[in-house]
Amino acid sequence: xxxxxxxxxxxxxxxxxxxxxxxxxxxxxxxxxxxxxxxxxxxxxxxxxxxxxxxxxxxxxxxxxxxxxxxxxxxxxxxxxxxxxxxxxxxxxxxxxxxxxxxxxxxxxxxxxxxxxxxxxxxxxxxxxxxxxxxxxxxxxxxxxxxxxxxxxxxxxxxxxxxxxxxxxxxxxxxxxxxxxxxxxxxxxxxxxxxxxxxxxxxxxxxxxxxxxxxxxxxxxxxxxxxxxxxxxxxxxxxxxxxxxxxxxxxxxxxxxxxxxxxxxxxxxxxxxxxxxxxxxxxxxxxxxxxxxxxxxxxxxxxxxxxxxxxxxxxxxxxxxxxxxxxxxxxxxxxxxxxxxxxxxxxxxxxxxxxxxxxxxxxxxxxxxxxxxxxxxxxxxxxxxxxxxxxxxxxxxxxxxxxxxxxxxxxxxxxxxxxxxxxxxxxxxxxxxxxxxxxxxxxxxxxxxxxxxxxxxxxxxxxxxxxxxxxxxxxxxxxxxxxxxxxxxxxxxxxxxxxxxxxxxxxxxxxxxxxxxxxxxxxxxxxxxxxxxxxxxxxxxxxxxxxxxxxxxxxxxxxxxxxxxxxxxxxxxxxxxxxxxxxxxxxxxxxxxxxxxxxxxxxx
Amino acid sequence: xxxxxxxxxxxxxxxxxxxxxxxxxxxxxxxxxxxxxxxxxxxxxxxxxxxxxxxxxxxxxxxxxxxxxxxxxxxxxxxxxxxxxxxxxxxxxxxxxxxxxxxxxxxxxxxxxxxxxxxxxxxxxxxxxxxxxxxxxxxxxxxxxxxxxxxxxxxxxxxxxxxxxxxxxxxxxxxxxxxxxxxxxxxxxxxxxxxxxxxxxxxxxxxxxxxxxxxxxxxxxxxxxxxxxxxxxxxxxxxxxxxxxxxxxxxxxxxxxxxxxxxxxxxxxxxxxxxxxxxxxxxxxxxxxxxxxxxxxxxxxxxxxxxxxxxxxxxxxxxxxxxxxxxxxxxxxxxxxxxxxxxxxxxxxxxxxxxxxxxxxxx
Numbered sequence: 026x027x028x029x030x031x032x033x034x035x036x037x038x039x040x041x042x043x044x045x046x047x048x049x050x051x052x053x054x055x056x057x058x059x060x061x062x063x064x065x066x067x068x069x070x071x072x073x074x075x076x077x078x079x080x081x082x083x084x085x086x087x088x089x090x091x092x093x094x095x096x097x098x099x100x101x102x103x104x105x106x107x108x109x110x111x112x113x114x115x116x117x118x119x120x121x122x123x124x125x126x127x128x129x130x131x132x133x134x135x136x137x138x139x140x141x142x143x144x145x146x147x148x149x150x151x152x153x154x155x156x157x158x159x160x161x162x163x164x165x166x167x168x169x170x171x172x173x174x175x176x177x178x179x180x181x182x183x184x185x186x187x188x189x190x191x192x193x194x195x196x197x198x199x200x201x202x203x204x205x206x207x208x209x210x211x212x213x214x215x216x217x218x219x220x221x222x223x224x225x226x227x228x229x230x231x232x233x234x235x236x237x238x239x240x241x242x243x244x245x246x247x248x249x250x251x252x253x254x255x256x257x258x259x260x261x262x263x264x265x266x267x268x269x270x271x272x273x274x275x276x277x278x279x280x281x282x283x284x285x286x287x288x289x290x291x292x293x294x295x296x297x298x299x300x301x302x303x304x305x306x307x308x309x310x311x312x313x314x315x316x317x318x319x320x321x322x323x324x325x326x327x328x329x330x331x332x333x334x335x336x337x338x339x340x341x342x343x344x345x346x347x348x349x350x351x352x353x354x355x356x357x358x359x360x361x362x363x364x365x366x367x368x369x370x371x372x373x374x375x376x377x378x379x380x381x382x383x384x385x386x387x388x389x390x391x392x393x394x395x396x397x398x399x400x401x402x403x404x405x406x407x408x409x410x411x412x413x414x415x416x417x418x419x420x421x422x423x424x425x426x427x428x429x430x431x432x433x434x435x436x437x438x439x440x441x442x443x444x445x446x447x448x449x450x451x452x453x454x455x456x457x458x459x460x461x462x463x464x465x466x467x468x469x470x471x472x473x474x475x476x477x478x479x480x481x482x483x484x485x486x487x488x489x490x491x492x493x494x495x496x497x498x499x500x501x502x503x504x505x506x507x508x509x510x511x512x513x514x515x516x517x518x519x520x521x522x523x524x525x526x527x528x529x530x531x532x533x534x535x536x537x538x539x540x541x542x543x544x545x546x547x548x549x550x551x552x553x554x555x556x557x558x559x560x561x562x563x564x565x566x567x568x569x570x571x572x573x574x575x576x577x578x579x580x581x582x583x584x585x586x587x588x589x590x591x592x593x594x595x596x597x598x599x600x601x602x603x604x605x606x607x608x609x610x611x612x613x614x615x616x617x618x619x620x621x622x623x624x625x626x627x628x629x
Numbered sequence: 630x631x632x633x634x635x636x637x638x639x640x641x642x643x644x645x646x647x648x649x650x651x652x653x654x655x656x657x658x659x660x661x662x663x664x665x666x667x668x669x670x671x672x673x674x675x676x677x678x679x680x681x682x683x684x685x686x687x688x689x690x691x692x693x694x695x696x697x698x699x700x701x702x703x704x705x706x707x708x709x710x711x712x713x714x715x716x717x718x719x720x721x722x723x724x725x726x727x728x729x730x731x732x733x734x735x736x737x738x739x740x741x742x743x744x745x746x747x748x749x750x751x752x753x754x755x756x757x758x759x760x761x762x763x764x765x766x767x768x769x770x771x772x773x774x775x776x777x778x779x780x781x782x783x784x785x786x787x788x789x790x791x792x793x794x795x796x797x798x799x800x801x802x803x804x805x806x807x808x809x810x811x812x813x814x815x816x817x818x819x820x821x822x823x824x825x826x827x828x829x830x831x832x833x834x835x836x837x838x839x840x841x842x843x844x845x846x847x848x849x850x851x852x853x854x855x856x857x858x859x860x861x862x863x864x865x866x867x868x869x870x871x872x873x874x875x876x877x878x879x880x881x882x883x884x885x886x887x888x889x890x891x892x893x894x895x896x897x898x899x900x901x902x903x904x905x906x907x908x909x910x911x912x913x914x915x916x917x918x919x920x921x922x923x924x925x926x927x928x929x930x931x932x933x934x935x936x937x938x939x940x941x942x943x944x945x946x947x948x949x950x951x952x953x954x955x956x957x958x959x960x961x962x963x964x965x966x967x968x969x970x971x972x973x974x975x976x977x978x979x980x981x982x983x984x985x986x987x988x989x990x991x992x
Contacts, residue, residue, distance in 0.1 A: 551962055551964070551981055551984060552962070573981065573984070574843055574844045574847040574848075574980060574981075575815065575843045575844070575846065575847040575850075575980045575981070576980070576981050576982070576983040576984050577815065577867060577979065577980055577981065577982045577983055578817070578867075578982075578983060579813075579814040579815045579817060579867065579868045580814055580817070580868065583638050583640060583687070583689050583891060583895075583896060583897055584638060584882075584883045584889055584891065584897040584898075584899065585895075585897050585906070586883070586897070586899070586904060586925075586930060586934060587897075587904055587906060587923060589933065589934070589986075590926075590929075590930075590933070590990070592983070593933060593983060593986050593987050593990055594990060596983060596987055597987040597990060600987070
């Protein structure tokens, strides 16, 4: 289609401000889907996405719209993930658009999390169309929100669309605004092909399916294409777009969005942000902004049932087909047996993988505390990368340890500053910038060790700000820090899976906290169990779990033997979900106790 | 199918009031329902083929001691084999009168189990009951007068407000009355009982906050084991104590995997191969819902049921082999002991018996 009639846009919204409803409405109004079909909609199609109200994978849906000017337009709605773990993916999706709808709840107003993505969109020069949604609610104050958008975000909101996605009001105006305000795609149809990969997934019939936006030139069936980052050449087997049903086509022209498959075997070959060009007639430059995604957070995944190790490996391999950001390698723990050390983009990513393994593959998992990658310089001058605390060299062989540092941006309201500054301090942060950004808001820029973020930071930030803080971060380098390895001994035996790396100054307190937490999580056993935290040979904390005194069924209930059996079976089943380490049965949650260390007992 | 001497259980799930710790399908129901229930029970007894005459009869509740004698008679007349070696009626203190006691004997009852639970007034009140230690004393006199000397007293360890001293008081009560049989149950707070709900929600009416913890209840139980043993009433099953020769013949059938037939709501039957459970609620029973049958797993039950007996069990050679590892582990941990081919729980093992029994279930 002529780029004049193409509009590519995404939707930026805080969770629960009505993004999905609006997207559904747009699909319905443009006739893409009937209401009934909407139930099994493509948008947020993973169960997990629905339940959590988040988008993990990007989607692109083509809508055909006849505008009031009488012309037929092709509108491509590009739905993006909405979490800091996936900020790179978000930025690539935004790069595929020329505009964005900024959806704000008419009574809740601008929420902090929306800001980061809005700024990201502005950074990519997207035209932002403010939409004040849920105006049907009695508590709606569209005028106040309009003002807020202007003062807080700094956007002109006088033409903001007032809408109720639920009732369908304003949907037509939104479509017209997209047509008139979002610029048509630039780019030259005659230039050599440059297409941006903004997501990909594995399909067992067609291989890797790539979502692309054609910036220059055109893509057609049978074309020999080259992936810029690895130089691999493929022949395009098929092209199409989602409307939202997969619809094949012969060509994707400049400005268009769609998918292609070209017999690519793994998603790691089709990297997000990479440029596709024509093999015979390549472009001179790739598209800007490509980065290799690198895991930032690492954790061990172990099957509760050791014989499920093979099953877990198969499951990880299958997941990886669809998720190139995630990596794994075999690992062996004295306590937990055979498992895998896995790398993730962040904690949410870890949780998602973990939940999918349990849900889709039915594997009971033990996840060890997440950690980061350290650079250890040994006394012999060698630098080793260590992302497993148990693999740390002996302290006598360590010259120095460097830990990854991030530059973090926190946007919040003034009233929550106290708690947040305290938290950042506690997490060994260094303040770089402190700015008032209007409307009672503050933007903080801090340097923090990544290690501190993976330990419960996000949850605590949320509670310190009542959910009214957004966090955005990127890796900014490494820093030498006095770190030590803290071991945990259960009944005298070191449990390697509970080992953590901590800052020397906090080691004693962390050890105490961790042991106290474990004491609550490990059920009483048939004998007394000592819990100890140690740095090297020095015990820094100790607690005792007294022996279980009583587990007996007294009453006979008129010969009800089945009741007794059921109870015994239930107890036995409960134990299956625990891991026997030495003589002690440790529940799965205990291995994550490490996560919460340092958290005050608030709200427990 | 029945090859050894069997028992009969009759369920009468009606009470004058519901105890606060009770999670049974029993309770207080309208009179009309009671009448329909008796009819249904009679019909079930009549329909039974009775290919054998039972050795024992047990009327459990609920509170069967509130049954009118005439009604009780019509029920017991439907059971062949009288006079039975043992016919027990569960009675709530406060319901025993000379007339009733005489009536019970006439119907063939020769053993009464009294749900005393405690001799301490504050504890009794919190369970929702109304009797006193004096009631119990008087009623035992009435029973003996009527010719029923085979009496069991139930005690509960772990009642709300119970202390070491008050528990001693209850054991003193046993010593004074010197019954031939005592049952000591450790309170299992079920979340479905009123007390259980209160414990979960933090109320005060039934004394949830003062309900002893597991450790203390275990200590009470151990005190009782020692005390009763010194009174000549040793433990023969986890919750049951008797002067030698006064063990409950009926209850022993459960632990020895002997057959029994149950009648009424939530009654259980075992014919040597299959276990059957009648509908749990009175209404479901009256509606004629089907009973549930499951095959018995004797190889496992021999352990998790049989090991409840103080005498222990005599495992077959292949069972010694099959369970060699857990037996070894529990013997080492001091929860099981072996002697002359017998396997039994130690005193400590009794309190942790569920931990032991689990290992004898096939995964």
